[in-house]
Amino acid sequence: xxxxxxxxxxxxxxxxxxxxxxxxxxxxxxxxxxxxxxxxxxxxxxxxxxxxxxxxxxxxxx
Ligand SMILES: [Zn+2]
Numbered sequence: 499x500x501x502x503x504x505x506x507x508x509x510x511x512x513x514x515x516x517x518x519x520x521x522x523x524x525x526x527x528x529x530x531x532x533x534x535x536x537x538x539x540x541x542x543x544x545x546x547x548x549x550x551x552x553x554x555x556x557x558x559x560x
Pocket of ligand 1: 559
């Protein structure tokens with residue numbers, strides 16, 4: 499019983515670590531996608547907002 503619980507705990511930790519890395523990669527890709535997509539969109543307000551973020555973060559612009 500104790501051994502089963504310990505093994506279950508290790509499996510849960512390993513799964514939690516893997517899903518945490520997956521979550522970090524997913525969020526990073528979404529964030530980069532938002533920056534790049536909104537930076538190239540033609541709608542004025544959206545473009546200006548992304549443009550301000552690009553300048554604020556030192557991203558190469560004009
Ligand atoms: Zn600019």
